[in-house]
Amino acid sequence: MAEDSSPDDAVQPELQVDVWRGGAQGQYQRFTVPRSANQTVLDVVTWIQRHRDASLAYRFACRVGMCGSCAMTVNGRPKWTCRTHVRTVTRDRYLQIGPLRNLPVLRDLATDMAPFFDKWQAAQGRFSGSHSRRDPLAVIPPQSHERQAADAAIECINCAVCYAACDVVQWQPDYVGPAALNRAWAGCNDVREADRGRILRAVASDGGCYSCHSQQGCAQHCPVGLNPTRSIAALKRAALASLSSHG
Amino acid sequence: MLRPSRQHAGYWAFLLHRLSGLALAVFLPAHFLVLGLALERQAALDQFLHWTELAPVKLAETLLVCLLTLHLAGGLRLLALEFLPWTERHKALITAAFGVSLFGGLLFLLNTA
């Protein structure tokens, strides 16, 4: 197999890696990990689990940035670890890898994602249609304005990186967060959605879109380039309009 | 300092908007009390206004003008972000808000006798 010879990967022999161990009251444990070409942060964690401590708890599935299960805090920033190359996050061969912020830590690098998905439900991020299986398929022309507008908020992989990056989630525990609101806006943009009022009422309630301060930490960190702040701004307007027309 | 996940323009804009707002809210009661001096007698207000000719007080006033201008410009930016068609030029707008604030302070400093 050909060696990658890019200068960044003309690899220093090893990395010093601090990995979070235990639950909320744990501490970092130091590992020395061999450096390799095109190494990702997930590769580092996997190497530790296979060669140093099989009890290390962490999550991953697809390894190609689609499933959204491997997000962790890397040198202070939330990252999807399978698509984060080591060379992009450290200049001095040191990594600190911890669990995502703003979620309860189960063990080591695994967090309890339940609050994240509960809030997804609270923001009514699900589809309610008006057609049955006997109706013809909905035809939505790809060039239509409505279909183009829907692009803004789709393709989220539910990784919770934005949720971990958001200060308001930390400061106001009932805030549903950027991912759930972005999903709600995607629902509003779906021309097949039969009950838009249900979504707008949910996001206009306490802990909804009006808690957002537009810091855009979510957009800054979203690995797939979405901007939840933009979706939330649109929800703020749409929910106000619907409040003023329905009282 | 700032945790790494907060090191971006949007966080700085938020932080300075909040701190300037807080500072203005703390300053306002003093501002109102001083103007209220005119209730008792104009001379009391004049006595206070005389004090504002000291250089350190002038600098503090300049800072206040900067804070007010910053809060105004930052607030207009937020209103634009929420109510006008979306733009990706956040960094430019944030920089402009800081620029306007410095301009306001400078205008005050140059005009104050």
Add this chain to the structure above:
Amino acid sequence: MASAARAYLLQRVTALIMAPLVLAHLALIVYAVRDGLSAGEIMARTQGSIGWAVFYTTFVAAAAVHATIGLRNVLVEWTPLGRRTATLIAHTGGLLLLALGLRAVYAVVS
């Protein structure tokens, strides 16, 4: 309307009201300090003027509401106070601001 939505709406409405008032206030500050400040000069402008009375009363009222909401957000998010205590403190602060502000308007207009 949920309390967060109401607070948001009031915060934006008062901001929109104050934006032109702040601009005018800043312009007046820069204009007024050119020859130094004096009580006589301020009072000559404001005393008996319905226009300035309306201007400053609107300004004070909007600022008091705006500051109450902002202060409440800061207290909820940056201090360990509970929501109820934060709301109480913010409202007290807002009322104080309103009272002192209206007193100041009365002082320079009457």
